[in-house]
Amino acid sequence: MSKSLTPMFLGSALICAAAALSVPAMAQQGRAEPTPRISVTGEGEVSLAPDMAILNLSVLREAETAREAVSVGSAAMKQVLAALKEAGIAERDLQTSGLNIQPRYTQPGPQAKPQAPKISGYAASNSLTVRIRDLSTVGAILDKTVSLGVNQGGDITFVNDDLKPGLAEARKRAVADALERARTLAEAAGVKLGRILAIEERPTRSGPMPLGKVMRAAAADSYVPVERGENNYGTSVNVVVEIAP
Structure with missing residues (x-):
């Protein structure tokens, strides 16, 4: 009985071995070669x-007293x-940003017995x-507010209310810069470019910077000269381009 089953077991073993050998071969045939590519970064x-x-x-x-202050x-x-509302500033453009109350101390003079500072006001x-x-009213508004009692602050930041058109143009320039770099690299390597495989934008950087305090100048002059200059906005992109066969 056992002798008659031996050929069947041998046949099954051979089939399993053949199947096991064919799996790696099929995996190697199905594995795609990585696409040759050029990765570049462009700025706009x-x-x-x-x-x-x-x-x-x-x-x-x-x-x-604190209440009096x-x-x-x-x-x-x-x-x-x-005065600001009279100058045409809308209520939506006025915002209280802080209220701070602090005691003032007098330091005791040199004495034999140490004493703690006392609140003087x-x-x-x-x-x-x-x-x-x-923006043509910035200098006049500064002068007016100082004359009415503003005696701290004076930080000015010039900004752009709507950045979308400018950032859209910066993105176009960044992509164009990246593709120009890719073409230069491809030409140097003696290859041709194919389709774009990926584009990734990096965080946008923006340029408005505070001008600093101008209250001293405002107090000294009847009109504060203010120059607005320009703001620089930029972005960068990573572009991956296929190398054509």
């Missing part, structure tokens, strides 16, 4: 004239707000962020 930048200014202004007042500062800020600071859409 645009310069835009700003169309809006952002001012940070503060009113600082000191008094014997806040009250005096609030009265001055109300005058500033009224309070300082209250009321801060305001202003968006100015008519």
Whole structure:
């Protein structure tokens, strides 16, 4: 009985061995060769004239009590707000950005027995962020706010309200720059380019920078000269291009 089954077992074993040998061969045949490619990075930048200014202004007042300091500062800020609205600044472009109250201390003189500093009064600071859409009025507005009691801040940042058109142009320039680099590399290597396999954009960088404090200049002159300059916006892209067969 066992002798008659031996050929059947041998046949099954041979079939299994043949199948096992055929699997790696089929895997090698089905494995695609990696597509030859060129990877490059392109950069694009645009310069835009700003169309809006952002001012940070503060009113600082000191008094014997915290309530009095806040009250005096609030009265001055109300005058500033009224003047800004009269100058054409919309309410949506006026935003209170901070209210800070701090005690003022007097240091004890040299004595035999150490003493802790004593509170001599309070300082209250009321801060305001202003968006100015008519840039021709920036200098006059600074001068007016200083005359009404603004005595801190004065940071100016020139920005662009709508960046979409500028960034779209920067992206086009970045892709064009990447493709030009790819063509240069392909020509140097003696190959031809095929289809684009991938495009990936890197984080966008933008250029508006604060001009710094100008309150001292505003206090010294009746008109503050302000130059808006230009803002630079840029982006970069990674482009992968196939090398044609």
